[in-house]
Amino acid sequence: MSIYDFLLDKLNKGEDYSDSILPDHADLNLPEDQSWVPGAFEGIVLRDNYGIKQHLLVNYKIARTIRRQIENPCPANREKAETAIRKYAAITITDPVLSIMLSRYRVNKDNMRTEALRMMTESDKREIVKFGIALWGQCGQPEDVEIIKVLGRHEEFSLYCAGAIHVNMPGPGGNDILIYLSENLKGWGKIAVAYEFDYTQKEARYYSVAQGCENTIGLSYLSNVCATKGKMTEIMQEMLDGKEEFGKFSSKQMFKGICDIFTGLLENHQTNDDITNYKHSRKAARLFKDITEKYPLLAKTDDRTEKIISDLRYFLM
Secondary structure, three states: OOHHHHHHHHHHOOOOOOOOOOOOHHHHOOOOOOOOOOOHHHHHHOOOOOOOOOOHHHHHHHHHHHHHHHHOOOHHHHHHHHHHHHOOOHHHHHHHHHHHHHHHHOOOHHHHHHHHHHHHHHOOOHHHHHHHHHHHOOOOOHHHHHHHHHHHOOOOOHHHHHHHHHHHOOOHHHHHHHHHHHHOOOOHHHHHHHOOOOOOOHHHHHHHHHHHOOOOOOHHHOHHHHHHHOOHHHHHHHHHOOOOEEOOEEHHHHHHHHHHHHHHHOOOOOOOOOHHHOOOHHHHHHHHHHHHHHOHHHHOOOOOHHHHHHHOHHHHO
8 A cells, every 4th residue: 555545544533643654654763762753754854064075976866866867767767766766765866956957957847747556656665755745845846735635744745845835835835734734733834834834824834833832843943934934023012902803713712822922032042042042032031021011911821931931031021
C-alpha cells in the first residue's frame, strides 16, 4: 500500500493520523534509545548551524537521474531515480536538486507534474513522497490540492506540503489550505506550517494569535512568530477597545491564544526566542494588564493570567 493510500484510508475513516506510524517505519532502523517523532528530523536539522546540503556533484547526479525518469518514464529509470533520492534524506537534496532541474535542465512542467503526482500517491517510501511534494510545488495545479491536504495532515510531510503551497499557491487560497493543515496538526508539522502563512491576510493573523501557537513540542517554538507576524499588539488594542469577534474567533478564544503566546515567551527556553527577543514586549505587557483590569471576567477564563502578569512585572515598570 502506498503512503498516500494509507493516509487517505485513515482520513475517510475520520481518524486523526497526524502522528501515526507510516508503512515504511521498519526502514528507519532507530537505535534502541531513540524513538521516531514525525517531522522532528527536519525540525531539528533546520535549526542547527551545521551544513546539511550534499556536494554539488551529488546534486547534479541526482537531478540528472530524476530528469531521465521525468522525460522518459519507465521501470528502469524510475528505480534509478528513487534509489538516488532514498540514498539521502530529502531535506538535504530537495532545494539544490530542484534548482538544478529548473535552471539548467528546464524540464517540461507537465511531465514534471505527472512524475510528482506519481511519487506522492504511489510510493510507499517517505523520502520519495517528500521529494514528490517539493517537486509538485514547482509544477502542480489547483485540482491536485486534495492530495496535498491528505499528505499535509501528517506531521512527517507538513513541512514539504506547506512549502509547496507557499510557492505554488500564494495568496488567500493557499493561506486557507495552510490554516486547514495547521488546524489538523499539533507537533513539528504545525511549527513548520506557521512559517509559511501569508501574514498580510487578516485571517492568518487572527488564527496565529488565537490558535497558531498551541502545539505539543513547546509554546516557545512559535510564540515570537505568532506574536510578531500575527500583530498581537494590534489585536490586543482592538480587544481593549471592546471588539469581541475576530473573524471566526471570540474574544475568549483570542485571550487564550494570547496567554499561550506569553507563556511561550516567558518560558526562557535555551535556544528559542523569549520575551526579550520580542520587539513589542513592553507594549504587549501593558496591553495585557490593561485588558485584564478592564475585563476581569475575561481574565478569569484562563488560569495563567495572574502568573503571566507577575512574570511581566519588569516590563510593567
